[in-house]
Amino acid sequence: MANPMISKSVSQSSRPKKPKKANIIPLTTRRFMAWTVEITLFIASGLVPYNLGVYVNSHSDIRRVPLNPVLVVTEKVIARPLALPVSYGIRHVAWPTNILWILALLLPTSFSSWQLYLLAKTGSTIPKRWFGVRVVNVAGAAPGLGAVLVREGLGRWTIPVSAAYLLWRYSFTFPNLTLFTSLTILMILAESKGWPVEKQPRSFHDQLAGTYTIDITSTVNHPGEQSTIAQNDGNSPSTQPASSTPSSKNSNFKLFLVGLTSMIAVLSTLIGTQIYIQTQESQRRTEQINSQKFIELLKGLNTNGVTNEDRQRAILALGTIDNQQSIQLLIDLLAKETDPKILNTIQQALINSGFKAIPELNRMNQFLAGELVSLGKSSHSEIRQNQLILTQQVINKILAIHGKIKNIDLSNVQLGGQQSGGKSLFKFVLNNLDLSGIVLKSANLNQANFQDSQFRSVGEDRRWDTYDDVIADLNNVQLKQANLINVNLSRVSMSQSDLSQANLNKANLSYTRLFAANLSSAQLVGTDLRNAILENASLTNADLSNANLTEANLYSARLVRVSAIGTQLAYANLSKTDWQGADLSEAYLDYANLSYANLSSTRLTGTSLRSANLENANLRDADLSRADLREANVAGADFQGTILFVGKQNPADQFVETPDIGSQNASIKGVDFSKAKNLDQQQLAFICTQGGLHSRCP
Incomplete structure (x- = not known):
C-alpha cells in the first residue's frame, strides 16, 4: 500500500514562511513514550481505587x-484463564x-474508551499530543472508530496477548504470572516493530x-521512520493507492480451501450425527x-413361598442393575425390613450400587431424621432411630469403600453421632480419605472422625x-466434637459452621473462610491458620x-480466655477483637492491627508487639512485663492498672529465692505515650526512665 499523500496549499503571502523546527527525538522513541504513558495512566486508574x-x-x-x-463474577472470570485461586x-x-x-473496574x-x-x-490521544504523534488513514485524516477498534483492539492487544497466553499456558512457565507478563510485553514490542525485512x-x-x-x-x-508524508504543490491532487487485482492462481487456491473446509x-456433521444416534x-x-431384569427380580421378591436365601440373592442382584428403580426399591x-440378615443383604446391595445410591439415601436419611424429631420419645421413635442408623451406615460405607469422592451432594444429611443410654450407636468415620469436592452444606457431622483426610485437591x-482446585463445601456444617486432626481444609468455605470442642490440632486451615464460625473450646494447637478469614468468629x-495466624483476619472475633501461648499473629487484623482474660504469653503480634481491641486482664508477658497498632485498645489490668512495644502505636490506649514492669521483691518478704531470669520490664524505648489514657505516676516514671515519650517527662 502506498504512503498517504497530503496536499500542501500554496502560500498566498509574499513573505516566505519560517520552516517548522523538527523534533530532535526520533518518532519511534516518542511513540514508545506516548504508549508507556497511556498504559501507566490506564493501570493507575485501576490500581489507585483498588489499593x-x-x-x-x-x-x-x-x-x-x-x-x-x-x-464476585469478575474475580472468577479473571481467575480461570490466569490460573489464580x-x-x-x-x-x-x-x-x-x-x-x-x-x-x-469502571x-x-x-x-480507555x-x-x-x-x-x-x-x-x-492526550499522551500522543504531548509527544507530537498522530495516527492517520491513507487519506491523511483521522482514522475513524472502525479502524481504531481494529488497530487497538485486534492488532495491538488481542493478537499479541493471545499469542503470549498460548505460549505461556502450554509451556513449562505456567502458571508463573511474572513470566506471562514478560512474554506479553515482548510480544507487544515485537508487534510494534513490524517486519524487519521492509525498507520502512x-x-x-x-x-x-x-x-x-x-x-x-x-x-x-525522516529516514528510517515508518511513515512519511509526501508533499505536492497545491494544484496536484492527492495520489490514491492503486488496488491490485488478485491473480487467478490465488483465487483458485482460495476456492479450493473453501471447498475443502465445507x-x-x-x-x-454426518459422522457426529451417526455416533449420537x-x-x-x-x-x-x-x-x-x-428394566426387564428389574421386573423379573421384583416378581421373585413378591412371590409367596420364597425362601430367605432366594430373597437375598434377588436383593444382591438388584444392587448390580444400573436402574434407578432398583435403588429406590432397596432403600424402601x-x-x-426387620430381619437382620435381610437388612445386611440390603446394605451390601446398596454399597455395591456405589455413588448413584447416595441421592436416594440422603432423601431417606433426612425423612427419617425429621420423623424422629416429630415423634419425640414415643414407642415408634426407637424404630425410626434404627432405620436412620441403617441409612447412616450405608452412606458411611459407600464413601469409605468407593475411594475418591467428587461432586457428591450430601447437603442437610444427618450423620451425627447417635447415642442411647450413654452407649454410642453410630459414629461417622472417614479417616485418611480424599473428600475434595464433596458438598456437606448444613450437614450434621457431630462427633465425626476425619483424621488425616483432605477436603481439597488439585484440579486437571x-x-x-489455581482456578480448578477441587474444594469441598462445608458452609453451615455442624462438626461439634469432631476429630479433624491433621486435616487439610485449606481454602475450604466453612462460614457459620459449628466447630465447638472440635480437635483441629495440626490441621491446615490456611485461607479457610470461617466467617461467623463457632470454634469455642476447640483445640487448635499448631494449626496453620495463615490468611484465614475469622471475622465475627467465636473462639x-x-x-x-x-x-x-499470620495475616489472618479476625475482625470483631471473640477470643475470651483463649490460650495463645507462642502463637504467630504477625500482620493479623485483630481490630475490635475481645481477648479478655486470654493468655498471649510469648506470642508474636508484630505489625498486628489491635485497634479498639479488648485486652483487659490478658497475659502478654514476653509478647512481641513491635510496630503493632494498639490505638484505642483496652489494656486495663493486662500484664505486659517483658513485652516488646517498640515502635507500637498506643494512642488512645487505656493503661489503667496495666503492668509494665515487675518491682523487685523485698528479700525479707521472699520465702523462696527465685533465680534471676533477666529484665522483667517491658521494652518501650521510643514509644510515644502522650495520647495514652489513665497512666498512673509509677507508669509515668517507668516510661520516662526507660526511654518512652510523654509530655510530662522532664
Whole structure:
C-alpha cells in the first residue's frame, strides 16, 4: 500500500514562511513514550481505587457487607484463564471497599474508551499530543472508530496477548504470572516493530487497520521512520493507492480451501450425527434390558413361598442393575425390613450400587431424621432411630469403600453421632480419605472422625492454588466434637459452621473462610491458620498455642480466655477483637492491627508487639512485663492498672529465692505515650526512665 499523500496549499503571502523546527527525538522513541504513558495512566486508574479499597478494608473500623456480586463474577472470570485461586463462599468487606473496587473496574474502562474516542476522531490521544504523534488513514485524516477498534483492539492487544497466553499456558512457565507478563510485553514490542525485512517497517496493528503513524511536529520526512508524508504543490491532487487485482492462481487456491473446509464440515456433521444416534440406541437397549431384569427380580421378591436365601440373592442382584428403580426399591426395603440378615443383604446391595445410591439415601436419611424429631420419645421413635442408623451406615460405607469422592451432594444429611443410654450407636468415620469436592452444606457431622483426610485437591492442571482446585463445601456444617486432626481444609468455605470442642490440632486451615464460625473450646494447637478469614468468629476458651495466624483476619472475633501461648499473629487484623482474660504469653503480634481491641486482664508477658497498632485498645489490668512495644502505636490506649514492669521483691518478704531470669520490664524505648489514657505516676516514671515519650517527662 502506498504512503498517504497530503496536499500542501500554496502560500498566498509574499513573505516566505519560517520552516517548522523538527523534533530532535526520533518518532519511534516518542511513540514508545506516548504508549508507556497511556498504559501507566490506564493501570493507575485501576490500581489507585483498588489499593484504597484494600487499605480501608484492612485498617478501618467500618461495617462489613457482602462483596458485590459484580466483583464476585469478575474475580472468577479473571481467575480461570490466569490460573489464580478462586475465593469460595460469601466474602464480607467494608462497605466503602465495594464502591472503591467497583471504581477500579469502571475507571480503566472509561479512560480507555475516552482515549479510543479521541484517537478515532482526532488521530491522537492526550499522551500522543504531548509527544507530537498522530495516527492517520491513507487519506491523511483521522482514522475513524472502525479502524481504531481494529488497530487497538485486534492488532495491538488481542493478537499479541493471545499469542503470549498460548505460549505461556502450554509451556513449562505456567502458571508463573511474572513470566506471562514478560512474554506479553515482548510480544507487544515485537508487534510494534513490524517486519524487519521492509525498507520502512510499519507496526503490525497499523498494517492491519490501514493506518499510519506520523510526526505532527515536522513536515520533513525522516529516514528510517515508518511513515512519511509526501508533499505536492497545491494544484496536484492527492495520489490514491492503486488496488491490485488478485491473480487467478490465488483465487483458485482460495476456492479450493473453501471447498475443502465445507467438505470437512459436512463429513464431521454426518459422522457426529451417526455416533449420537448409535449412542442413544445403545443406551435405550441397555435401559430396556435393565428394566426387564428389574421386573423379573421384583416378581421373585413378591412371590409367596420364597425362601430367605432366594430373597437375598434377588436383593444382591438388584444392587448390580444400573436402574434407578432398583435403588429406590432397596432403600424402601431398608426402611421396612426387620430381619437382620435381610437388612445386611440390603446394605451390601446398596454399597455395591456405589455413588448413584447416595441421592436416594440422603432423601431417606433426612425423612427419617425429621420423623424422629416429630415423634419425640414415643414407642415408634426407637424404630425410626434404627432405620436412620441403617441409612447412616450405608452412606458411611459407600464413601469409605468407593475411594475418591467428587461432586457428591450430601447437603442437610444427618450423620451425627447417635447415642442411647450413654452407649454410642453410630459414629461417622472417614479417616485418611480424599473428600475434595464433596458438598456437606448444613450437614450434621457431630462427633465425626476425619483424621488425616483432605477436603481439597488439585484440579486437571495438577497444580495447587489455581482456578480448578477441587474444594469441598462445608458452609453451615455442624462438626461439634469432631476429630479433624491433621486435616487439610485449606481454602475450604466453612462460614457459620459449628466447630465447638472440635480437635483441629495440626490441621491446615490456611485461607479457610470461617466467617461467623463457632470454634469455642476447640483445640487448635499448631494449626496453620495463615490468611484465614475469622471475622465475627467465636473462639472462646479455644487453645491456639503455637498456631500460625499470620495475616489472618479476625475482625470483631471473640477470643475470651483463649490460650495463645507462642502463637504467630504477625500482620493479623485483630481490630475490635475481645481477648479478655486470654493468655498471649510469648506470642508474636508484630505489625498486628489491635485497634479498639479488648485486652483487659490478658497475659502478654514476653509478647512481641513491635510496630503493632494498639490505638484505642483496652489494656486495663493486662500484664505486659517483658513485652516488646517498640515502635507500637498506643494512642488512645487505656493503661489503667496495666503492668509494665515487675518491682523487685523485698528479700525479707521472699520465702523462696527465685533465680534471676533477666529484665522483667517491658521494652518501650521510643514509644510515644502522650495520647495514652489513665497512666498512673509509677507508669509515668517507668516510661520516662526507660526511654518512652510523654509530655510530662522532664
